[in-house]
Amino acid sequence: MSTRIAKPRSRMRKQPRQARSRATVEAIIEAGAHVLSTLGWAGFTTNKVADAAGVSIGSLYQYFPDKLSLVEAIRRRHFDQVLSVIAESAEGDKPLKRFAQELVRGMIDAHSIHPTLHQVLLDEAPGDRGSRAAHASFQSRYLDHYTAAVAQYRRRRKDNETVARVLSSAVEGVIHNAARRDMLDAPDLQKQLVELICAYVSGSGRSA
Amino acid sequence: MSTRIAKPRSRMRKQPRQARSRATVEAIIEAGAHVLSTLGWAGFTTNKVADAAGVSIGSLYQYFPDKLSLVEAIRRRHFDQVLSVIAESAEGDKPLKRFAQELVRGMIDAHSIHPTLHQVLLDEAPGDRGSRAAHASFQSRYLDHYTAAVAQYRRRRKDNETVARVLSSAVEGVIHNAARRDMLDAPDLQKQLVELICAYVSGSGRSA
DNA sequence: CGAGAATATAGACAACATACTCACATTTTT
DNA sequence: AAAAATGTGAGTATGTTGTCTATATTCTCG
Numbered sequence: 001m002s003t004r005i006a007k008p009r010s011r012m013r014k015q016p017r018q019a020r021s022r023a024t025v026e027a028i029i030e031a032g033a034h035v036l037s038t039l040g041w042a043g044f045t046t047n048k049v050a051d052a053a054g055v056s057i058g059s060l061y062q063y064f065p066d067k068l069s070l071v072e073a074i075r076r077r078h079f080d081q082v083l084s085v086i087a088e089s090a091e092g093d094k095p096l097k098r099f100a101q102e103l104v105r106g107m108i109d110a111h112s113i114h115p116t117l118h119q120v121l122l123d124e125a126p127g128d129r130g131s132r133a134a135h136a137s138f139q140s141r142y143l144d145h146y147t148a149a150v151a152q153y154r155r156r157r158k159d160n161e162t163v164a165r166v167l168s169s170a171v172e173g174v175i176h177n178a179a180r181r182d183m184l185d186a187p188d189l190q191k192q193l194v195e196l197i198c199a200y201v202s203g204s205g206r207s208a
Numbered sequence: 209m210s211t212r213i214a215k216p217r218s219r220m221r222k223q224p225r226q227a228r229s230r231a232t233v234e235a236i237i238e239a240g241a242h243v244l245s246t247l248g249w250a251g252f253t254t255n256k257v258a259d260a261a262g263v264s265i266g267s268l269y270q271y272f273p274d275k276l277s278l279v280e281a282i283r284r285r286h287f288d289q290v291l292s293v294i295a296e297s298a299e300g301d302k303p304l305k306r307f308a309q310e311l312v313r314g315m316i317d318a319h320s321i322h323p324t325l326h327q328v329l330l331d332e333a334p335g336d337r338g339s340r341a342a343h344a345s346f347q348s349r350y351l352d353h354y355t356a357a358v359a360q361y362r363r364r365r366k367d368n369e370t371v372a373r374v375l376s377s378a379v380e381g382v383i384h385n386a387a388r389r390d391m392l393d394a395p396d397l398q399k400q401l402v403e404l405i406c407a408y409v410s411g412s413g414r415s416a
Numbered sequence: 417c418g419a420g421a422a423t424a425t426a427g428a429c430a431a432c433a434t435a436c437t438c439a440c441a442t443t444t445t446t
Numbered sequence: 447a448a449a450a451a452t453g454t455g456a457g458t459a460t461g462t463t464g465t466c467t468a469t470a471t472t473c474t475c476g
Contacts, residue, residue, distance in 0.1 A: 014451090018444065021452060040332055042250040045434060056454045061436060116331075123324075123388070124248055124332055159396060166382055166400040173381015174374055180331070188367060192374040196408045203407040222423090226472065229424060253462060264426045269464060 011072065013065045025063050027053040032074050037114035041124035044071070068128040075121050075131070079138045082118065085110045090145040096153045100197040103149075107175050108184050115179035118172075143168060153201050167200060221273045233271050235261040240282045245322035249332035252279070276336040283329050283339070287346045290326065293318045298353040304361045308405040311357075315383050316392050323387035326380075351376060361409050375408060 016022045031053035036044050046067055050057045064070040089106035090099065111118060127135050146164040154163065174193050178184050224230045239261035244252050254275055258265045272278040297314040298307065319326060335343050354372040362371065382401050386392050 016452090018451065020444080024452080041248070042332065046436080047434070057436080058438085058454050059452075062452075065436095067435070119331065123327065124250065159400065162394075162396045162400050165385070166397065166404060169382045169385030170378035170404060171381070173379070173384065174377045176381065177373070177377035186370075188370045189374065192367065192370050196374060196378060196404075199407040199411040200404045203411040224424090226423065228472080232424080254464080255462070265464085266427065266466090267425050270424075273464090275463075 011069055012063050014062055016063060021063075024053075024055055024059055028055065028060055028063065028070070029073050029077060032070055033078065033114050033117055036071070036074060036120050036125070037117040040116075040120055041126075044125075046070070068126070071121075071125050072128060072131050074117075075125070075127075076134065078114075078117055078121060082110045083138065083141060086142065086145050090149055096202060097194065097198055099149060099153070100194045100201075103171070103197070104190055104193050107171060108190065111175055111179050112184055115182070115184060116176075119176050119179070150201060155202075163201075167197065170200075171197065220271050220277070222270055224271060229271075232261075232263055232267055236263065236268055236271065236278070237281050237285060240278055241286065241322050241325055244279070244282060244328055244333070245325040248324075248328055249334075252333075254278070276334070279329075279333050280336060280339050282325075283333070283335075284342065286322075286325055286329060290318045291346065291349060294350065294353050298357055304410060305402065305406055307357060307361070308402045308409075311379070311405070312398055312401050315379060316398065319383055319387050320392055323390070323392060324384075327384050327387070358409060363410075371409075375405065378404065378408075 012025075016025050028049060032044070032049045035049050035052055039048070044067075046060055047057055049070070050060045053060070060070070064073070085106040086103070089102040094102070143164055146168045147160060150160050150164045150167065151157075154160065171193065174189070174196070175184070178186070178189055183189060224233050236257060240252070240257045243257050243260055247256070252275075254268055255265055257278070258268045261268075268278070272281070293314040294311070297310040302310070351372055354376045355368060358368050358372045358375065359365075362368065379401065382397070382404070383392070386394070386397055391397060
């Protein structure tokens, strides 16, 4: 009934109302992503983030009640970006090879800005109380795209769940490894990753 | 000429001479591996390690000049273990499928004790000045096993380097993902990972 | 065996880093 | 010009690394 906004209080201490403060919040999140990506969770300090964003530490705590809520905002933004990229690569009725190519390209693009952010968010940064659901939802939607693709292209029907999981973690492993070496845009690697996907999905169950 | 021992001074402050202190050092390294695996690099504090090892902080610094030299010792021990496991899975003249099975089994075994230690050591924990060489050497020997296997089983000769890299990072990705979920011993997963390896190595270059 | 040397352990402490607060300054809106 | 929103940065409480000295244990050798 009231005009009160339903946005969670735990996420932000204060809602930014003017354009100026919205820019501040954006700068903090972007700087946070940068610090997290380059220095890892251990090097992710609120003071460094405030510095990198060009704002004072006080301003940071004006909008984020604590460190975790900041990393939560970063996580949310990054996962949304990745999901949309993946989703659009996986829709439609393409032949397997085309799907694999677009998937690989999408994954590489999604990791080009902050190469190690994804892995840091997944492995190092702790998830806070309220984020479990969001995180699980992301993982689930993420896997769904793989499962759908696997179901579409694979001959055998059994173990589609497991196959999707293996495929997604294999792709992530390759992307992650390439990101660590600054090799994300090596064309050899793209080609081989596409081959791996095609070979596994189409060939699985033949030589058993 | 002198009887001075050539062991590096930077690794240990004092060489443990009595059995008691050798046990202490071992306990510290083991506790360190445990803390690193369960709490990650950010939670890896010297006090926690000393506590977990059941020794005082003073004892820890008696043998390790600083935090990095401790993580270095952990790294060395763990990588030696993994390498020996991999090496013995990859020797001999087995058919591809048998090689893949033993490789997968070996990787799973190597990660069963401290499931996430490998990833933490690779991604989170910083390498110190002197360890770059050792680390590179490990990576290189590690890749060599893959490259040898790839060269042995693949039909096409080109891009063996890249194929080995893609394969190893894919395997690591799957293992790592399973470790995070406590699914390392799910038999489905083992089977699918074996299939992935076989499909990629044997099928690569067919549908191009 | 037993005294003194060598080795090992303990934990208080100094120096520093980090998360987060608070009283106040500045800018924008009304 | 009053009020609301935004921005500031020194300051506090807490935790971490690594040192130092006192104490306990083990070894060596007459």
